[in-house]
Amino acid sequence: MIENDNSVNIENEKGRYHHGDLRAALISEGLRLLAIGDVEQLSLRQIARNVGVSPTAVYRHFPDKQALLTALAMEGGAQLARRQKKAQTAAGGGRAGFDETGRVYVRFALENPALFRLMTAKSRVGTETCPGEERGGLGLLRRNIAALAAPGTSEEAQRVGFVRSWAMVHGLAMLMLDGQVPADESLIDRVVDTAFVAGPA
Amino acid sequence: MIENDNSVNIENEKGRYHHGDLRAALISEGLRLLAIGDVEQLSLRQIARNVGVSPTAVYRHFPDKQALLTALAMEGGAQLARRQKKAQTAAGGGRAGFDETGRVYVRFALENPALFRLMTAKSRVGTETCPGEERGGLGLLRRNIAALAAPGTSEEAQRVGFVRSWAMVHGLAMLMLDGQVPADESLIDRVVDTAFVAGPA
């Protein structure tokens, strides 16, 4: 997902002018810094410094800082979607599998606070323009809603269920991230329960 | 809520050295800027400039920028709680009143995006240390949960309901703010529905 093979990718000979795959290195270092600090102390210059390149070199690969952040966010989105799919099949699919995707959403947020915040941080021009959406976590959610809805459930009711489910886990993740609700695993299990989002007709 | 009568509060004679009530003026201007821009472009210097004071004057009233932001957030929290209480009684209390507090939560977020983001932005050392919490929106929510729960509902189940309700509206607010779900009034009405958070035992 990171490798873009946009360059020769020579092995690590130090002191050379061209980096080899600077774009991938920037993303990788950005993710590393996000894992150990929060997003507002993540600076373009710091990333460049750690990669061993001048600050403005970044602009050869990203039009501005926001574009780099967006790239980091997309990487995070892909990771989350992978985990959710794996968890769903591991739980045997169905209703239990669906619940598990929601819990993975919250756990992912707790394990990657800064990255998760970045992933859901407005800036993105619009989710629908995000490539691979229907194959990502949101597509998974939509298909799960459709599969688990009572037969004959209207398109509109499914849409409401979709938003409700997403809002539930997203809100829980945010409240726990912000320390307004204890980040308690058993609380996640109890709060994320399909019975409440599917609910009555 | 803003006036702190910590000074003489002389009427607007221009050109005087002391401001009169700089603290209140900073908060007021901060809220104004939050209403017309987003939070990451809200600078301490800008606020000071607009109030007509030097950048470092701010530090006589707040230890750092974060403290000023916290003050803004608390002002927002008070506003939200007031609106919720009014809406609840306007709706005649009960289940309908409870639902309405949730919808007000989301609408407040949509009407004051930057302020709402600030209000729920981690930094705060902890909600329980926030003075007046039990009298604010969270206390209101807790009491509503207790009042509307089926008789004999355990303390723990109430707590889960509390978190679930909060997470629901908070998540919906966030997703709409981030443009990941259309900020549609009728969608709010359908998604925020007590039946789903109170649900089965």
Next chain:
DNA sequence: TCGAATATGTTTACAGTGAAAACATGATCG
């Protein structure tokens, strides 16, 4: 009432940021 202490401002300075402009280097391909 007057002078000292204190609260509240200002000026200056510094390190850090994102970004634009001009320049340097090296890879690629005719």
Next chain:
DNA sequence: CGATCATGTTTTCACTGTAAACATATTCGA
């Protein structure tokens, strides 16, 4: 081999938060 172009660097700018030293007003005790 030499021109072209992608990819770096250096320099520069405006802006940020904030520390330190200084200035002015207000307040309060003698």
